[in-house]
Amino acid sequence: MVKKSFKFFFNKFIRQHILTLIIILALGFSSLLFSFISPLLIKSLIDDVFVGRKVDLFGYIVIGIIGMYAVSSISNYFKGFITGKLQLTLLKEVSGSIFGVIQFASLESTQELKVGDLITRIMGNTQIAINVPVSIIPQFFMSVVGITVPFFIMMSLNFQLAIIVMSPVILFVLVSSIFGKKMQNIQKIFLENNASVYSFLKESLSIISLIKVFGLESWSQNRFKGQIDDYFTTSISYTRMSSMNSSLSSLILGIPVVLLIIFGGYKVLEGTISIGTFTAFISYTSIFFSPISQLSSLWTSYKSALPAFDRISEIFDMEMGKSGNKEIKIKYGNIKMEDVWFSYDNRRILKGFNAAFGKGLNYIVGDNGAGKSTILKLICSLYNVDKGTIEIDGQDITEIKRESLNRAISMIFADPYLFDGSIYENIRIGNLEASQDDVIRVAKLVKIHNFIERTPEKYNTNVGEDGLLLSSGEKQKIALARAVLKDSPIILLDEVTKSVDADSREAINEVINGLKNKKTVIIITHNASEIDNEGNIVYLGT
Incomplete structure (x- = not known):
């Protein structure tokens, strides 16, 4: 048989x-x-x-x-x-x-x-x-x-x-x-x-x-x-x-x-x-x-x-990522999470969670294990909610095409993902249609251009597997440059300054502050000094 x-x-x-x-x-x-x-x-x-x-x-x-x-x-x-x-x-x-x-x-x-x-x-x-x-x-x-x-x-x-x-x-x-x-x-x-x-x-x-x-x-x-x-x-x-x-x-x-x-x-x-x-x-x-x-x-x-x-x-036989059939239309960049429940590996992470995020700086603050990073992954549909809804400008993200949602959202992880290639390639994946001038422009914006120019092959310098040849601050700046190049209306930042030096932290926060009038920025941070009191703060308990 x-x-x-x-x-x-x-x-x-x-x-x-x-x-x-x-x-x-x-x-x-x-x-x-x-x-x-x-x-x-x-x-x-x-x-x-x-x-x-x-x-x-x-x-x-x-x-x-x-x-x-x-x-x-x-x-x-x-x-x-x-x-x-x-x-x-x-x-x-x-x-x-x-x-x-x-x-x-x-x-x-x-x-x-x-x-x-x-x-x-x-x-x-x-x-x-x-x-x-x-x-x-x-x-x-x-x-x-x-x-x-x-x-x-x-x-x-x-x-x-x-x-x-x-x-x-x-x-x-x-x-x-x-x-x-x-x-x-x-x-x-x-x-x-x-x-x-x-x-x-x-x-x-x-x-x-x-x-x-x-x-x-x-x-x-x-x-x-x-x-x-x-x-x-x-x-x-x-x-x-x-x-x-x-x-x-x-x-x-x-x-x-x-x-x-x-x-x-x-x-x-x-x-x-x-x-x-x-x-x-x-x-x-x-x-x-x-x-x-x-x-x-x-x-x-x-x-x-x-x-x-x-x-x-x-x-x-793997379960495919769920995707809707509608194009997303973003005018304000308002995100609403209503009665969201989510479990992972038989462990309840979120239970009836409600929150709203708008244009400008939004902060998610809470203890380790409270589900802060999970919220960002749910917003960009890396995970699907067990119950409840997540809407962007009144549009349920489960009804949105994955490609359309991906274009609308950028996410920078606490440990930035870099592949074994050049600095130029690692920035340009934010927008594969971007020109070399565009890549250089965003590198200057996040204040990593001067560092790149000092490397042996400048923008063609190889970063090594997982960015092994770069410092944490340099890796995070490249990841930020990638997100800026993508120019999406929503940017999610998962503790992007937790492992970087003071100069890199200052440069990254300067870029973030420059985005607050143009985009919806959601930031997870443990550093109270980085929180703009005029921003929207969501507290998350365990």
Whole structure:
């Protein structure tokens, strides 16, 4: 029975490439011609030319062998190239599709999985899944042909000897059925452990500074040892099972050869079959059992790959971020939250919360854990409320298109997100249509232009992964410049000055004060000295 996740994968990604798969199969069958015909040519060479002295056939047989070899070689080349190209094409399509789903999935869905787990699903699991329809299934059909054709040829040469030689087939079927299920179960655990190792590495390498400051090198190393030990244990189990399967298959493969020597040799000695026929049987026995052995391997590979289809399917089952169908129209920038309830991870964050924010400076003040940052995420629809409404100029944000709402709101986090690229690129993502002059203008506005000009490559200076090469103040200024460049009517600021130096704090607050007459600015802060008493202050208790 075909798994539901495999059917989904096939219909979504493989069906459109059916013609290419048919071409791969045709080329594969063509490459088998040499192995099918050459034993018969060798039989004729021995019986008719060497024994029967029909010398005039010698040239034809040689030409036939050369021709079959040429056709097989050319077919193998094109089959290998087309297969490799299809694998790369599917990797691009599948991984791109998975990445896109993750981008548009709800934040709650994506946060249920670790980053390392998502990475392995996008790349590693995708490659495993692609291998099934592109490599394993075509190999399966070619193996079936590789079994069927020699079977009928051997039956036509000598029915009794063919039955004797092919009798060990039942042993291959038995071994495949036993090991296939075991390999599938082990592979599922292996993929989960592999994802855990990736997640651990992503987390540990991103906090390397913290580890060094607190002298946690040995502690971190011990944690990694625990992760890699689990990975090692599962991998050893998989390797042991795979090796045992290969070993038994090789052992079984020797049985038909022994049977052929015993019974076939006897028939040659008694003169019931010719030496050429016996020679052909040797070749066809190898041709017949090689794909049977391969079928056993393909079956275990297929069963091992099935968990990858499940893991990919789980990504496409993610809940998508909710979006309305209306364009937002902002005239005043007034935000109203009425009877808002919200829970996260089975913990109640907001209960019947009410608040109003208007143009100018608005402050949210409260204890840690009271839900201040959650309010900002609800306003920009990163999370959806359990109950209640959030309106912007009287428009319920659940009815607004996500793209339209995103254009209307900018948010700067306490820990600004910078990607591994240039300073220019990190600012310009606020408005991808902005010119270089626009980027420089906002950099000057937030007072980071002079710093940029002192860097080795100025605006082309790389900030490092997560802005590793910059100070907290510099990172926050770049994030602020990005928001200013976006020029949205609503700006949300989540404790943007909590970890910056005095000069950066002064520069950031100056920019914020410059926006108060133009935009709705909502600020979360613990610093009472930064609160403008003329602003709107919302107190939030735990």
